[in-house]
Amino acid sequence: MRVLVTGGAGFIGSHVVEALAGDGHEPVVLDVRGPAGGDVRNPEAVRRALRGVDAVCHQAAMVGLGDGVADAAEYVSRNDLGTAVLLAGMAEAGVRRLVLAGSMVVYGEGRYECAVHGVVRPGPRAVSDLDAGRFEPVCPRCGRALLPGLVGEDAPADPRNVYATTKLAQEHLAAAWARSAGGSAVSLRYHNVYGPRMPRDTPYAGVASFFRSALARGEAPRVFEDGGQRRDFVHVRDVAAANVTALAADAAPGVLTVYNTGSGEPHTVGEMARSLAAAHGGPEPVVAGEYRLGDVRHITADSGRLRAELGWTPRVSFEEGIREFAHAEPRTAADA
Numbered sequence: 001m002r003v004l005v006t007g008g009a010g011f012i013g014s015h016v017v018e019a020l021a022g023d024g025h026e027p028v029v030l031d032v033r034g035p036a037g038g039d040v041r042n043p044e045a046v047r048r049a050l051r052g053v054d055a056v057c058h059q060a061a062m063v064g065l066g067d068g069v070a071d072a073a074e075y076v077s078r079n080d081l082g083t084a085v086l087l088a089g090m091a092e093a094g095v096r097r098l099v100l101a102g103s104m105v106v107y108g109e110g111r112y113e114c115a116v117h118g119v120v121r122p123g124p125r126a127v128s129d130l131d132a133g134r135f136e137p138v139c140p141r142c143g144r145a146l147l148p149g150l151v152g153e154d155a156p157a158d159p160r161n162v163y164a165t166t167k168l169a170q171e172h173l174a175a176a177w178a179r180s181a182g183g184s185a186v187s188l189r190y191h192n193v194y195g196p197r198m199p200r201d202t203p204y205a206g207v208a209s210f211f212r213s214a215l216a217r218g219e220a221p222r223v224f225e226d227g228g229q230r231r232d233f234v235h236v237r238d239v240a241a242a243n244v245t246a247l248a249a250d251a252a253p254g255v256l257t258v259y260n261t262g263s264g265e266p267h268t269v270g271e272m273a274r275s276l277a278a279a280h281g282g283p284e285p286v287v288a289g290e291y292r293l294g295d296v297r298h299i300t301a302d303s304g305r306l307r308a309e310l311g312w313t314p315r316v317s318f319e320e321g322i323r324e325f326a327h328a329e330p331r332t333a334a335d336a
């Protein structure tokens with residue numbers, strides 16, 4: 001297959017390109033970065049990139065938590081206008097297969113159970129609670145402590161920041177395209193992806209990258225809240241393999257199918273910091289009680305559907321991935 005990888009010069013996209021080539025496919029890249037730069041918002045660039053293409057793997061996006069609403073227009077432009085221009089180009093060119101880089105952020109806070117009220121949806125955490133070091137969300141009905149669980153694909157969407165809103169809109173656009181163009185669309189809702197070539201610590205980078213950069217400077221990683229936030233850290237090579245699997249699978253036409261894409265093994269942010277510091281040879285992390293308002297407390301997915309329906313299995317264990325990441329070169333400022 002000839003596959004257009006948008007964002008193919010980025011962290012995940014570059015691994016998708018390698019995985020496709022390694023599997024005998026022919027990847028072509030559309031990315032604003034790099035010598036042959038092109039913007040997904042530019043219909044002419046999209047038209048050129050789609051020539052002779054069988055499928056599209058859409059990774060291009062502006063990522064991260066961002067800056068409140070100050071950069072909202074740029075997020076919407078790159079992520080949603082960009083997706084719309086790409087889909088219109090695909091409809092015109094008759095390309096009927098799409099795999100989209102989705103995200104767990106569309107769920108907002110994870111799944112919680114109250115001993116009395118069953119599955120509940122806690123609201124955004126109050127500043128007064130966070131300031132007092134009360135990080136765990138409580139039952140919105142009775143105030144009891146909650147038990148965090150695994151989020152399934154059928155959980156309601158509840159985007160809590162601008163980035164999350166644009167990732168959800170990408171899926172709605174892809175669903176509209178699938179319906180009207182008879183295409184098949186798959187959204188892989190990635191968990192926290194980490195591994196080689198992860199961007200350095202910009203305001204948009206993931207937590208593993210912040211920790212890694214602190215260690216490289218000889219500084220202690222600073223763990224937010226109390227370090228008990230649960231996440232699913234999935235290795236970038238496993239995510240790339242999931243993309244290749246989804247591109248090659250016969251997805252249902254006319255609809256969008258979504259799959260949670262995680263390792264299936266939740267870890268806390270504190271554990272990640274400790275493991276990474278140990279693999280790096282210190283210094284030990286500090287837990288400082290700082291917080292970011294847009295963060296969610298626990299979010300861990302049930303990725304069983306991707307395993308069961310497409311036969312994908314993650315291969316890089318947490319221990320092995322962290323060991324490698326502790327010594328990997330981050331993407332340099334010149335590449336970023």
Ligand SMILES: NC(=O)c1ccc[n+]([C@@H]2O[C@H](COP(=O)([O-])OP(=O)(O)OC[C@H]3O[C@@H](n4cnc5c(N)ncnc54)[C@H](O)[C@@H]3O)[C@@H](O)[C@H]2O)c1
Binds near residue numbers: 059206
């Ligand atoms: N890293 C994660 O943990 C994570 C988690 C969930 C979802 N995702 C999604 O995965 C995808 C890839 O993210 P990443 O972590 O590799 O980020 P990244 O920033 O490394 O890669 C994104 C790439 O898209 C390119 N790009 C941005 N706007 C563009 C435009 N208008 N036209 C063409 N190219 C453009 C950038 O130049 C960059 O190379 C994104 O869609 C992101 O939302 C990432």
Ligand SMILES: [Zn+2]
Binds near residue numbers: 114139140142
């Ligand atoms: Zn309750």
